[in-house]
Amino acid sequence: MGTAPKTAAPASGRAATKKELPEHFKAYKHVWVFIEQERGQVHPVSWELMGAGRKLADKLKVDLAAVVIGPEGEATQSAAAESFCYGADLVYMVADNLLADYRNESYTKALTDVVNTYKPEILLLGATTLGRDLAGSVATTLLTGLTADCTELDVDTDGSLAATRPTFGGSLLCTIYTLNYRPQMATVRPRVMPMPERVARPVGRIVSHPLGLVEDDIVTKVLSFLPDRDSAKSNLAYADVVVAGGLGLGSPENFQLVRQLATVIGAEYGCSRPLVQKGWVTSDRQIGQTGKTIRPKLYIAAGISGAIQHRVGVEGADLIVAINTDRNAPIFDFAHMGIVTDAIRLLPALTAAFRARLSPHSRDRIAS
Amino acid sequence: MHIVVCIKQVPDSAQIRVHPVTNTIMRQGVPTIINPYDLFALEAALELRDQFGGEVTVLTMGPPSAEDSLRKALTFGADRAVLLTDRFFAGADTLATTYALATAIRKISTEFGAPDLVFTGKQTIDGDTAQVGPGIAKRLGLLQLTYVAKISALDLEARTIDAERRSEGGVQLLRTRLPCLVTMLEATNQIRRGAMADALRAARAPIVKWSAQEAGVEDISKCGLRGSPTIVKRVFAPAARSEKAALIEVGEQPAEALIDAIFKRQPALETELAALARGY
Numbered sequence: 001m002g003t004a005p006k007t008a009a010p011a012s013g014r015a016a017t018k019k020e021l022p023e024h025f026k027a028y029k030h031v032w033v034f035i036e037q038e039r040g041q042v043h044p045v046s047w048e049l050m051g052a053g054r055k056l057a058d059k060l061k062v063d064l065a066a067v068v069i070g071p072e073g074e075a076t077q078s079a080a081a082e083s084f085c086y087g088a089d090l091v092y093m094v095a096d097n098l099l100a101d102y103r104n105e106s107y108t109k110a111l112t113d114v115v116n117t118y119k120p121e122i123l124l125l126g127a128t129t130l131g132r133d134l135a136g137s138v139a140t141t142l143l144t145g146l147t148a149d150c151t152e153l154d155v156d157t158d159g160s161l162a163a164t165r166p167t168f169g170g171s172l173l174c175t176i177y178t179l180n181y182r183p184q185m186a187t188v189r190p191r192v193m194p195m196p197e198r199v200a201r202p203v204g205r206i207v208s209h210p211l212g213l214v215e216d217d218i219v220t221k222v223l224s225f226l227p228d229r230d231s232a233k234s235n236l237a238y239a240d241v242v243v244a245g246g247l248g249l250g251s252p253e254n255f256q257l258v259r260q261l262a263t264v265i266g267a268e269y270g271c272s273r274p275l276v277q278k279g280w281v282t283s284d285r286q287i288g289q290t291g292k293t294i295r296p297k298l299y300i301a302a303g304i305s306g307a308i309q310h311r312v313g314v315e316g317a318d319l320i321v322a323i324n325t326d327r328n329a330p331i332f333d334f335a336h337m338g339i340v341t342d343a344i345r346l347l348p349a350l351t352a353a354f355r356a357r358l359s360p361h362s363r364d365r366i367a368s
Numbered sequence: 369m370h371i372v373v374c375i376k377q378v379p380d381s382a383q384i385r386v387h388p389v390t391n392t393i394m395r396q397g398v399p400t401i402i403n404p405y406d407l408f409a410l411e412a413a414l415e416l417r418d419q420f421g422g423e424v425t426v427l428t429m430g431p432p433s434a435e436d437s438l439r440k441a442l443t444f445g446a447d448r449a450v451l452l453t454d455r456f457f458a459g460a461d462t463l464a465t466t467y468a469l470a471t472a473i474r475k476i477s478t479e480f481g482a483p484d485l486v487f488t489g490k491q492t493i494d495g496d497t498a499q500v501g502p503g504i505a506k507r508l509g510l511l512q513l514t515y516v517a518k519i520s521a522l523d524l525e526a527r528t529i530d531a532e533r534r535s536e537g538g539v540q541l542l543r544t545r546l547p548c549l550v551t552m553l554e555a556t557n558q559i560r561r562g563a564m565a566d567a568l569r570a571a572r573a574p575i576v577k578w579s580a581q582e583a584g585v586e587d588i589s590k591c592g593l594r595g596s597p598t599i600v601k602r603v604f605a606p607a608a609r610s611e612k613a614a615l616i617e618v619g620e621q622p623a624e625a626l627i628d629a630i631f632k633r634q635p636a637l638e639t640e641l642a643a644l645a646r647g648y
Binding site for chain 2: 346
């Protein structure tokens, strides 16, 4: 299996410009990953980025550092310790009780100060609500380039970060460089990079940096926090099996065919972007560049044509099964398996057949 | 109260077509719309104006044709429209865009009064970066509230705003000080049907048009392509997978044939699916 190379040789970065990196940026070395913690939990995207960051650091022959920002105590210490198990050579830590809740002002100060002091060449963050809020502020403060929602990260022979992302509303891909500024910043959405294997390792070098703020310096106050109810959360991004529907379903009523199949095989359900834009399905169920990226073991796409912005959200699936009436639909370019037929007719049959097949008594039934 | 709403005119993404040979966007005939996310920002601003009084100024940077989107915003009830248009702005990435917009907001501030609030959508549908809102806030030294689901209180005397901000695991209720930049989440309100009077006014209303110089840009090298630290080197379409999708014949029992093919390829899935199905 495995996907074909999406890019040929990376587009050449600095080599093509014949310009040297400005002198004051030459001290910028090493690859950093911002470790996102919220209320004591590290977001899995941070470990996914450590996997990607490790590859870049190895290729550049530099260190990989994790930046852990949070309140003093157990959770932040444990996030730092875990960073070593996901490949960190060292950890930069800003631990202060003023950082208990995410606030743009205090986190921007913490991250900007650490960058200005220890000077990384590459800084990666998760493209979450926290990561995007923070990355935009930090990049503007540092007046450097930030490439959002990358789907592929690589370094050229000359060491420039080649960040590839969808462009023009997800209809094409482009490779973006930040040649004359440092650090080169990029965000990546959850699940875009594979989760690296955790290897138990001892705690290594931790460099602590002070926040240098008192509560009165921070204008924004957190009045309260309402955690989502578990039932309200969809586990779509991290589900093992996903069924999704697209415009080929023809009407909002037919979307229940997707949900019924999902229930029978224990899957999460999702949809392509047009169904959200038409208001047929809520946006938390959208799969693709502007929705969720998924990496399930099985993905069944019913009536989805497979635009690039959808493709980049599902390519990490082990097995992609496409149902579409149009044999020339782009989805057949990246699905592993397909059937050219009307999803509206096939889905109920598929639901019934799976139900019979997966039932614990299916053998008895077949025998009778 | 004065509120500035930043909007962007974008191609209607549902209509974008890529040239099959040259891999370029076929822009011809693609209709443009106001970035849909910005309409939630505009409506939120209009609701606050209706409640507290004051004015809403809409601002956009774009080609002269972006005037269409500003007129549309006026039909919804915005009081004033400013178009920032200059060839020096072309090719701007998010950092150069925030330089231009922040400069224009400073000019709006001196011409029409300092804004108490600046609104943007949470992101655009063509760039999808969500970086411009935070960038404007940083450049203007404004506090920022991103991914706002609801503005729960505004106190113009005490100069405070309370808002519900969506985070990964829940909702933060935040209080911060004005002036402040808010990026609105989608589906938080419904853009109003403009009043007939607004539609009539919008058709004839003068649009404030500023070039880079007129907006007060002091350093043209911070604008457009020249002012952009990021450089797009290559635009391409992803290749098809080397292995073609295995197509299942639509025979007598296509569903059964498909399931057989799935389990033949990934035998472990059969027990996993049975276990998952029992979990429901």
